[in-house]
Amino acid sequence: xxxxxxxxxxxxxxxxxxxxxxxxxxxxxxxxxxxxxxxxxxxxxxxxxxxxxxxxxxxxxxxxxxxxxxxxxxxxxxxxxxxxxxxxxxxxxxxxxxxxxxxxxxxxxxxxxxxxxxxxxxxxxxxxxxxxxxxxxxxxxxxxxxxxxxxxxxxxxxxxxxxxxxxxxxxxxxxxxxxxxxxxxxxxxxxxxxxxxxxxxxxxxxxxxxxxxxxxxxxxxxxxxxxxxxxxxxxxxxxxxxxxxxxxxxxxxxxxxxxxxx
Numbered sequence: 001x002x003x004x005x006x007x008x009x010x011x012x013x014x015x016x017x018x019x020x021x022x023x024x025x026x027x028x029x030x031x032x033x034x035x036x037x038x039x040x041x042x043x044x045x046x047x048x049x050x051x052x053x054x055x056x057x058x059x060x061x062x063x064x065x066x067x068x069x070x071x072x073x074x075x076x077x078x079x080x081x082x083x084x085x086x087x088x089x090x091x092x093x094x095x096x097x098x099x100x101x102x103x104x105x106x107x108x109x110x111x112x113x114x115x116x117x118x119x120x121x122x123x124x125x126x127x128x129x130x131x132x133x134x135x136x137x138x139x140x141x142x143x144x145x146x147x148x149x150x151x152x153x154x155x156x157x158x159x160x161x162x163x164x165x166x167x168x169x170x171x172x173x174x175x176x177x178x179x180x181x182x183x184x185x186x187x188x189x190x191x192x193x194x195x196x197x198x199x200x201x202x203x204x205x206x207x208x209x210x211x212x213x214x215x216x217x218x219x220x221x222x223x224x225x226x227x228x229x230x231x232x233x234x235x236x237x238x239x240x241x242x243x244x245x246x247x248x249x250x251x252x253x254x255x256x257x258x259x260x261x262x
Contacts, residue, residue: 004047006040012062013044018055018202019195020048027063030109032072033091042094049099052261055202055209057098058194059121060105061114064187067106067130070113073139092145095120099210101201105194106130107187111169116145119154122213124180125194126172127187132180133169153220155180205243206261 004013012023022044024031033041048054061067079085095102095117104121111133118124118132134151136143142164151160155178163170172184185193201209211234219227238244242262250257 004044004051006044008036008040010034010037011040011044015054016195017199018053019198020051020054020057021191021195022057022059023062024060024068025062027061027065029072030066030069031061031063031114032069033113034072034075035078035088038071038089038091038094041091042089045094045098049097052206054100055206055261056198057100057102058105058191058198059095059102059117060191060194061107064108064129066109066111066114067104068114068117069109069111070116086144090145092116092120096146099213100206101198101209101213103194103198103201105190106132106181107190109133112136112143113145116143116147116150119146119150122216123182123197125183125185125190125197126175126181127190128172128184129187130172130175130181130184131169132163132172132175133167134163135167135169137165138167151180154178205238205241205247205257205259207241207243208238211238 003015006013010024010026012025014021024033024037026032026037048057076085079088092113101123102121104118104124106118106124106126108127108129109131110118112135115132115134134143134147142148148160148164151163159178170178172181175181176184183193215231215234218230222230243259246259247257
């Protein structure tokens with residue numbers, strides 16, 4: 001099996017079966033992200049996309065206080081000009097490039113870029129102690145990693161306005177009622193539940209799972225008629241794979257399928 005070395009102990013990667021656990025590991029700073037950590041996440045995304053053995057990913061934060069609180073504000077003054085800041089490679093950009101399904105296991109604070117990180121994931125589950133905020137407005141700017149668009153697609157325009165224009169946090173119960181997260185569980189149940197979901201996804205034919213992710217992105221970006229037509233094309237592609245042949249054979253023979261990402 002291929003392995004991945006992040007190059008920093010502030011991002012850790014553990015592969016268990018077909019599931020990769022990625023941990024933002026800077027709990028003493030509420031898992032705020034430095035440029036070196038962002039580069040490690042970018043490198044992980046490139047590696048995971050080519051790693052056949054990885055079929056689903058769980059993303060979480062170390063410790064009990066925070067999932068991620070976004071970029072370390074102390075590093076933001078290192079950019080020579082606002083143009084340099086605008087053109088930086090961002091960790092949310094890297095995570096959006098992942099073709100494999102990603103589950104966010106949100107423990108504690110998901111603030112600013114940390115909320116954007118969670119929104120970039122395909123499925124979000126939260127612990128009861130999680131809280132969510134877009135606090136950039138308090139500092140004089142707005143989110144730049146997809147905050148408004150991703151929130152609006154998730155919780156609607158009015159709720160997005162409430163979060164981005166006040167900067168005030170919401171708790172996990174409200175996040176669930178708004179549809180920001182799919183489930184809320186006790187803190188001790190968070191990672192086991194995330195792994196359970198990831199293992200279920202990893203057991204599915206991987207090309208189909210990756211295609212379902214691409215199709216969902218298209219559904220939010222294309223007019224309805226084009227989205228339906230695109231889905232039909234993707235269905236045709238997946239139907240022609242060896243995994244689809246195996247799926248039909250396994251169904252007929254009443255046995256689990258053995259899928260090879262081919």
